[in-house]
């Protein structure tokens with residue numbers, strides 16, 4: 556079934572009024588995107604907090620209406636509902652129906668990280684190179700959670716895990732994935748030889764996605780997933796935390812307390828320029844802090860003091 560789609564640039568202060576009028580006019584969905592997505596900054600990334608709406612300074616708003624909605628009628632109705640707003644910048648077009656949440660899956664291709672870690676979409680054939688015995692292959696469907704492997708922060712963490720495995724430091728140990736999203740890092744650690752993984756996330760969609768992906772990979776018995784308040788208080792020899800710099804700052808004591816003495820931690824979700832503050836923040840607990848960068852993103856790793 557086709558839809559009538561309206562797109563329009565809006566500012567942060569105006570957006571609630573536009574959204575309210577569109578909903579009153581019968582919009583079936585209203586979504587927002589950063590108008591300046593080419594410029595990486597912390598606002599332009601990742602997911603909003605649970606229950607929050609992303610509020611960039613300038614946004615592009617997209618509203619979908621039933622396909623038989625008359626475009627002229629709609630504009631007149633919107634002007635009646637809130638005539639003080641400038642509706643003249645609206646672009647209206649008929650778009651064909653598609654599975655909006657799944658459409659991107661077509662673009663999602665198998666990817667290799669480090670020596671032998673592979674992330675392969677669940678609906679994709681294994682590439683020939685991943686058919687070797689020591690390939691660590693995660694079949695993935697991120698669902699509504701973050702973590703497909705396409706983001707540099709995920710890539711940096713996967714490369715780190717792959718390197719740990721190469722150095723024999725993942726074999727038969729327990730791993731914590733703080734901010735597990737789709738479960739991609741925890742599952743990769745298991746495929747690389749870890750014995751057991753714990754995922755923690757404050758988004759219920761991430762808990763579901765991680766459990767689904769664990770099933771998909773035959774690893775459901777090797778992983779436990781918790782909301783933050785429910786997670787066991789214990790330490791791990793390997794901890795990975797790909798969350799925003801601000802959250803890494805706030806959670807420094809909690810995350811550090813989860814790393815066993817002599818254990819290792821990798822953190823990402825850090826934009827270039829944010830690393831110095833975090834290096835200082837984590838220095839009381841960690842030594843040998845090391846930085847790696849991919850595009851505009853940074854990973855910090857280090858060893859917990861004994």
Ligand SMILES: C[S@@+](CC[C@H](N)C(=O)[O-])C[C@H]1O[C@@H](n2cnc3c(N)ncnc32)[C@H](O)[C@@H]1O
Pocket residue numbers: 601602700701702703704708709712732733734735736737738739740755756757758761783797798799802806824
């Ligand atoms: C950037 S995603 C990373 C997902 C996946 N680990 C990866 O590397 O692709 C960050 C995840 O951290 C979760 N998160 C953010 N703040 C958190 C917090 N304070 N406690 C637990 N999880 C949090 C988000 O819900 C999200 O799933």
